[in-house]
Amino acid sequence: MKEKYLNTFKEIILEKPVDKIIQQIKELISSGQLKPGDKLPSERALSELLGVGRSHVRDAIRKLEFYGILKTLPQSGTVVAGLGITALEGLITDVLQMEGRDFYALVETRVLLETNAARFAALRRSDDDIVAISNSLSDYEKAVSSGGDSVEYDLLFHLKIAEASKNPVLKSLMLIITPDILTHFKKNNVCAGNRPVSALEEHYKILDHIKKKNSEKAAESMRSHLQEILNFSTNENPLEKNNGKRK
Known part of the structure; x- marks a missing residue:
């Protein structure tokens, strides 16, 4: 009798810190709190705000830069790319769903x-x-x-x-x-x-x-x-x- 319930269980997937950082950036963009051209806090500041190591912040920024969502400008820091919000959201969703x-x-x-x-x-x-x-x-x-x-x-x-x-x-x-x-x-x-x-x-x-x-x-x-x-x-x-x- 118990076996019929086995297929109802689903694997629990633990999110990585990098994915959580990317997800927060997506939410800020979706809500309009982050707009194209806006500057992000420094790696050090983000690390303290999010309570994670700087390496996680650096990896998240590097991944988002690779997909053109963020860009780092000389002497200006890291800013949100000049794309529309819909395009940015779609790109971030793609980054977070890299499986199979x-x-x-x-x-x-x-x-x-x-x-x-x-x-x-x-x-x-x-x-x-x-x-x-x-x-x-x-x-x-x-x-x-x-x-x-x-x-x-x-x-x-x-x-x-x-x-x-x-x-x-x-x-x-x-x-x-x-x-x-x-x-x-x-x-x-x-x-x-x-x-x-x-x-x-x-x-x-x-x-x-x-x-x-x-x-x-x-x-x-x-x-x-x-x-x-x-x-x-x-x-x-x-x-x-x-x-x-x-x-």
Whole structure:
């Protein structure tokens, strides 16, 4: 008898601080308290007002800037973009509803960005870049050896490669999309088991190609390295499931 009630339960989704900040900004825009051209308080002031860390405020602002909802002007601070309220509301709703196929799109975009980051890094890297990438890889290896959480060190390794690409826009895009991907991976324990060890070997292969300035092999190794997370996100994508596709 009890089983008939099982389907009535719904998963409780805990909102992230970044999403709550974005939601508050949407409400202020909808109510007319924030209008296009209005200036937002500083990161520090917003952090104190909202009772959250500055990193959460910074991530929310960065995400809203990426979608053109906010823009930061030199010596003027962050302001609401000069779009109509209806357009702004629609954009913010899109930002807050990135689930399912949108997660697949995030991962697919990450693969595109990082493949090219590795290619450009091999072509443009300096000796200092090699040192920075190597140091981040050593930190990752220590985390893997200790059996601790190595996800953040993994991200740092990839960001150092993006820096070596000498394309600041590419790095900025990675900083925008990667936190959501990592949150999803941690929630679903994607990087468990022996995956960090095999990833470490793949990292050394990528670094070796960048050292040797072999751009195509660096790009190919990065694409191969990210294939597993692309496969995981494919399984998470409703459209891929419905169409019976597998990449």
